[in-house]
Amino acid sequence: MSAEAMVFLFGVIVGAGLLFVKVFFVILISDLEVDYINPIELCNKLNQFVLPEMFVQAFMAFIFLISGQWIATAWNLPLVAYNANKVMNGKHMFDATEIFRTLGQHKKECFIKLGFYLLSFFYYLYRMILALVNDS
C-alpha cells in the first residue's frame, strides 16, 4: 500500500468520523428546537466535541500538506482558517445563554460543514481507491 493510499485511507476514516460528529450536532440542534433537550445540556454535550473536531480536521489538513496532497490541502485550508478565526475570537463554543438567538446560524453552519465533510469523504474515498488501483 502506497503512502498516498495510506494518507487517503486516513482521510476516509477521519472524514467518516467528522461526518458522524456533524450529524450528531444536527440531531441535537433539532432536538433543542422541539424542546427535547434543554440548552444547558445541549451546550455541555456539543462543546466537548467542538475543539476535538476542529483539531482533527486541522490535523488531517496538516497530514495532507506534509504528504504533498495539494488539492486535498487546498480544499481543507479554508475551513481550518475559518475555525482558527473563530477560536481566536472566542466564538467557537456554544453559549447556552445565546443559543436561541444564534440557533439559525449554528444550524446553517452545521449543514454546510456536513456537506463539506460529505464531499471530502467521497473525494478521499475516490483518491484512496485510485491510489490502491495504481498500486496494484
Next chain:
Amino acid sequence: MRPAQAPPPRPGFRPPQHGAQQQQFQQHSPQQQQQHPGVARPMPPGQQPMNYRPMNAGPRPANTPAGMPRPPHHQDPNSPHLQQSALRRPSAAGGPMPPSPSNQRPPLANPPFGSHPNQQPQNGAPLFQRPPPIGGMQRASSPMMRPTNVSQPGSPAMARPYQSPHIQARPPSGQFMGQGQQVAPGSPGMNPMGYNPGPPNGQNPSQPPTPKLQSQQYQQHQQHQQPQQHLQQQSPQYQQQDHHLPQQGQDYGAPNAGLMGGPPTPAPQAGTHKPKRMYPTGSNVYSEPAPGYDSTPNGGFQSGAGMPPPPYAGTDPTQPGAQQGSQFFVPGETQAPAFGQSVPAYQQGLQPLAGQPLQPNMNQLDGQMGAMNVGNAGFGGQGVSPMSTVALMGTAPKILDLDAPPPTINLPATAAITQSPYANCDPSYKRSTLNAIPATSQLLTKSRLPFGLVITPYRSVKEGEEPVPVVSDSIIARCRRCRTYINPFVKFVEGGQRWKCNMCYTLNEVPSSFDYHPQTQKHVDRWQRKELNHAVVEYIAPTEYMVRPPQPLVYMFVIDVSYPAIQCGMVATAVTTILESLDRIPNDEGRTKIGIITVDSSIHFYNLNTVSGEPQMLVVSDLEEPFLPQPQDLLCNLSECRSTLETLLKRMSDMFKDTQNVGNALGPALNSAYKLISPIGGKILCLQASLPNLEVGALKMREDARLLGTSKESTLLQSASPFYKSFAVECSKSQVCVDMFLFGSQYSDVATLSCLPRFTGGSTFFYPAFTAAKSEDALKFAHELAEFLSQRIALEAVMRVRASKGLRMSAFYGNFFVRSTDLLSLPNVPRDQSYSIELSYDDNLTIPIVCFQTALLHTSSSGERRIRVLTLALPVTTSLSELYMSADQVAIATLLSCKAVERGMNSKLDDARDALTNKCVDLLGVYKTHMTASSSGATPNLQICDNLKLLPLLTLGMLKHVALRGGSQIPSDLRSYAMHLLSTLPSQCLIPFIHPRFYSLHDMPEHCGTIGADGIEMPQAMNLSSERLTRSGLFMLEDGQNIFLWIGREAVPQLCMDLFGVPNYESVRGGKTTLPALDSDFNQRVNLIIGKTREMRRTAYYPQLYVIKEDGDAALRLWFLSHLIEDRAEPIMSYYQYLGHLKDRVNSGSF
C-alpha cells in the same frame, strides 16, 4: 488544600457597638460631589432664548378676560343646547366620572398661579380609555370617555407668569388667520403648526403645497416658537383633538362626502374658517364642522395656546366654565389673547356629536370603519380619510400624550364571554406594539411595524390598585392540547358542557366544579369565576405544578470588605440598611433564610447559630478550591438567629475598618455562596465596591478611552470573563438568582458583572462615585437596598407565552434564561421588571381574534406555588391603516430600545442607532406611501398617524440616551448600566428615562405641589428644550433615576430664600443635595413634588436630587443639558433637524 482557619470568636472582633457607622463615615474625606457627566455637549449655557424675564419683573399682565367665566346669558343661542347635550350625554352613558380636582376649584383662582390647562387631562387621562384609533368613530366616543373636568376656560389657567408679555406681543390672531387663508385648503402647507387635517388633506391632492407656503409655514413657526413655547407646546394636544372632532363630524354628518372619497369641500373650509374664529357660528359649523375647523391653521395654535383642556374633558355639565368659556370670546375680542378662542371651536366641533345618539352609532360606525379600512387597504392614498394623520414638522411634539393610554383594542362586544371590564389585560401588565394584529406576515412586512409584546407580569400593586384576583380552589381548567388556561375569551359550547379553546379551537370538558361545589354540594355560578372575568388572574397551584415543595426565601449576601469598599463607606451603609430592613424582609412563615459572606482576599463565613449567641467568623483563604468550612449554620433561619445576625451586622463595619486589603475574590466567594444555597435556591446579593482581582472571575481594568466612540466600543460592553456567564447558567439551573449592587469610585466593569443578573432574573444597581460621606449617596443606596429587600419577589419561576396558532415568539429581551423556544426560566422574579418578546409568523391568521397568554408559574414569597396568567386578546385586521392606527408608540419604543441595546452590545453602537433611525424612516415612509395622498414624490411635511406621532421624539431620545449616544465621553460603566435599565424597565419608567419630564417650578400654578384629589398635583410637563429655560427661573427635570433642579443665575433672592433658605443665588450650592424642609409654602410644594416624583412610579429606584446652577459646574450643567433632547447636541441633531433628516430620507425613498 488548607484546613479552614476556624478560630473561635475573635477577641478583637467586638468593637464599640454604637456610633460605629458614624465613625466610619467621618473617616472618609468628604469628596467633592462628583458627577459622571457622561455627557459632553458643547452647548453653551448662554443659548437660552431671548425671553428671559426676571421673576420679579412684576406681575404678568393678567389676561384675565380670557380667564373669566362667562356669564351664561352671553351664550350663543344655538350652541347651549347642543353643548349641553353633548356634555351630558356622555356622562350619562359613559359611566362614572370622577370629579376632578379642578372642578372644585373656583374658576377665578389666583390669576398668576392659575390651574394649568393641560393639567387636567393629564390627571384624568389614565382613568379613561383613549379614543380608539380607527377612523373617527371611536373618536366620537371620546367625549364620553374623557374625563369631565377640565378647567374652565375662564380658569386661571391662562395666567402664566412668564408668558403673558409674549402673548401680548404676539400679533393679533387675525393676522394669522389671514395667513392661514392664503393657504390652499387641504394642502399640507396650510398647517403651519404642522397640524394636518386628515380628510381634507388626504382628499385634496389636487392642490399641492407650494414652496412659498412652506416657507411661510416656517416663518410662522419661528415666529411663534420663540416667544410662546408654552403655548406651542400645549397646542398640539388641542389641535389633535380638534382634529378628531371634524372627522366625527364627517363620519356622522356626511359620511358619503367625507369618507367615501366624495369631493372635499374646500369652499366651506375657507368659508368657515373665519366664522370659526369669530364666535357665533355654531350652526354653520355644525353642518360642516370638519373642514372648517381643520383648515384654521393658526387657530389650532392659538387655541392650544392658553386654552383650557379639551372639550372631552370639558363636558361636565355641572361645570359652567366649559360653556361659558366658549361664549367668552365674542368677535370683538379677537385680538385678545388666544386663550379661549378655540373653545368655541371645540365645542363647535363637538356639536355634531351632540345630537347623535352616541352609543348606537359606535357600533354602526365601527362597522363602517372596518369595512372602509378593509376596502382602503389596497388603494393606498385614497383611503386616508378615517385616519387621523398629523404632521410632525413645525410643531412642538405634544409630549403630554406620552402618558396617554395605548390605542383602544377594538374587540367585538361578544369577544369575551363575560362583560367584565377586566376581561382584557391591562397595559401595565402586558401590552402589544400593535393593538390589531395583521392577518398575514406580508401585511406586517409591508407595514414595517415592529411586532412584539411588552410584559411586566410581576408588577407591584400600589395601594388603591386592584390586587390580582386569586383562584384558590385549585380547579385549573386548561386546554388538553395546547395547555392554554381557561380565560374570558373561550367559548362554551354544547350547552356549557364543553369549552372551546381560543388558541387551538380544541373542545375541552368543563370541570364539573365550575357549576357544582363538591364540598357544600351546592350549585355555583360559573360566571362568577375569576378566571372567566379577569384577564390577569392567579391560581394557587396544586402539587402537579411543583417539582419539590415550595422553597423558602433565601438571601445570601456577598459583601466586599476590601479597602475601597470600607473606604467609601459602602459596607457601613449596607449593614445598617440590612439591619434596619430585617423586619421588612418577607418572612410570612418564618422560613426565610439568610446568610452572609464577606470577601476580600479571603472568604469569610459567619456561623450565625452558635450556642453562645455570638457570631462566629470562619475564614477560608484557599481561593483555588474554596470549601464550606462547616456543613450547616452558615445559612440560618432569619427568625431563629435574628439576635446573632443583628450582633454581627452591628459589628461588621468596625470589624474591617482598619483593613488594608485590596484583594477581592468575588469569583470564589460566588462559588461558595452558590454551594451554600444551591440545594434550596434563592438570591445572592453581591455588594461590590472594587473590581474582582483574584482567582477565577478576576477582571482587569479594561476601559480604554481610545476605544470609546469607536466601533470597538461594544467590546467594552460585552462580558470580559466567561466565568460570569457560565456561573449564571449554573445558577439558573439551581434556581439561584444573583443581584448586583455595584459601587464604583473607579472602573467597576458593570458590563461583565451585570451578566449575572441578566441571566438569572436579577437586578443590577450601580452607584458611580459612591461615597457614604455624602448623605445623599448613602440615602439613595439605603433606600434602594431596603426597597429591594422588602420586595415580595417570586421564586423558582418559569414563564411561558402562548399565542394563537400561526404566531411564534422569535426573540426575548430582558433578564432571564431562555430554556426552550418559548420558555423563560427566572430563578427570581423581581417586582416591576419588564420583558419584551418579539413575535413572528408561522402561518397566516384566519381567525378574527388573536390571544396571547402569559403564564408565570412561581413560588410566591409566602411559600405558595402559584400561576399568574395574563391573557390579552387582540383583533386581527387586514387593513394597513387600521394597523397603523392601532400601533402603540410606547410599547414600540420599549421593544425598540431592547432591540437597540441588544444590537449595541453584540455588534456596534452605530448599527444600533442606525437601526433606530431606519425604523423611523421605514414607518414614516410606509405611512406616506400607503396612507397619505402624496404617495410618491417629495412632501413638505412628515405625516404620521396620531398615535405614532411621538415615536420620532422617543427615537431621538434613545439616540441621545447615555446608553446609545455616540461620542467618546461616556464611560462604559455608565453605558452598560443605562443599557441594563433600558432593557429591563417597564414602559412606565422607561418612557421618562428616554424622555425625561421637565417642569417649570418658579411659575407653576398654585395648586401644583399641593395635595389634590389624586394626591400631589404635578406641574405640567414641558418640552425638552433649553429654550424653556429662563435666567430667573427654577426648573425641574427628572428621568426616574435623577432629579435635577436647574436654577437660573438671575433667580430672585426671594426664590432662593424660599426654596433653599439661602439669601441669594450665589449662596445656592450646586451638586447632589437634599432640599431643606423650610416653612415657606414654595419649599413645601417643591418638596412634595420631588417626593411624589420619587414614588409615583412602580420601581425601587430612588432618584437623586442635583441642583444645577446656571453658571455652576460645567460637567453637571452639560449633564443636565444633555437631557434636553429637543436641542441640538453635537453630533446629534435637534428634534427639528432630526425630523428634517427623516423627511429627506423618506422623500428620497430610501426606506
